[in-house]
Amino acid sequence: MKIGLFIPCYVDVVYPQVGIATYKLLKHLGLDVDYPLNQTCCGQPMANAGFEGQAIPLAEKFEEKFKGFDYVVSPSVSCTAFIKLNYPRLLKGKTECETAKKAMDVVEFLHDVVKVNHPLGTFPHKVSLHNSCHGVRELGLSSPSEENIPKFNKIKDLLNLVEGIQVLEPERPDECCGFGGMFSVEETAISEQMGIDKVQRHKKTGARFITGPDCSCLMHMAGIAKKQGLDVEFKHVVEILAAGL
Secondary structure, eight states, X not given: OEEEEXXXXXXXXXXXXXXXXXXXXXXXXXXXXXXXXXXXXXXHHHHHTTOHHHHHHHHHHHHHHHTTSSEEEESOXXXXXXXXXXXXXXXXXXXXXXXXXXEEEHHHIIIIIIOOOSOOOBOOSEEEEOOOHHHHHTSOSBOOTTSOSOOOBHHHHHHTTSBTOEEEOOSSTTSOOSOTTTHHHHXXXXXXXXXXXXXXXXXXXXXXXXXXXXXXXXHHHHHHHHHHTOOOEEEEHHHHHTTTO
């Protein structure tokens, strides 16, 4: 099983430690992982901003770089969801689209494919879990509160494998943090207030750390927390899973 590691542009530039933790964790599990050089943005920002045509060359390059792998794994639910749901349409009539079927968020991959069920790292702290919208409603990482189905949470399942951790969830656990990419730019006031509400609910759990499967959500909430002078830290899920390995 050959795995192509896709590190989104904002993770590469702003949160490189998340990319390193992802690679470290996959290698620790004995997996055959490769990081293709010269990979670029998946095209999501352009498409979300209304410039979908500019996303097509990036989708074509992504396809060229990653089509030879069995799985394309990434520490980003939003980028993974964009690839899975939009690439077949963007590449229709241009090139065969293989990567949309192979793309998986790292949580989804570890839970559903690798089926990790043994102890991972060590993280003796209280952690409040943030369920990112794309993860809940497009990748199925947890059960949406609006659906009358049995509750599940793949992120929580993996975190509970970490020694010493106490995983908590805020009220309204799958409500949006307010980031939403372009939404935070076009509707700044609403985005900020949603972020304030979300961070306050996380703080009420008493957790020292807030974690989630997408750095963009964590970045938005971290900015809110810093602005309000709150003593709370933010870590991507893979940073916690890989802690102490």
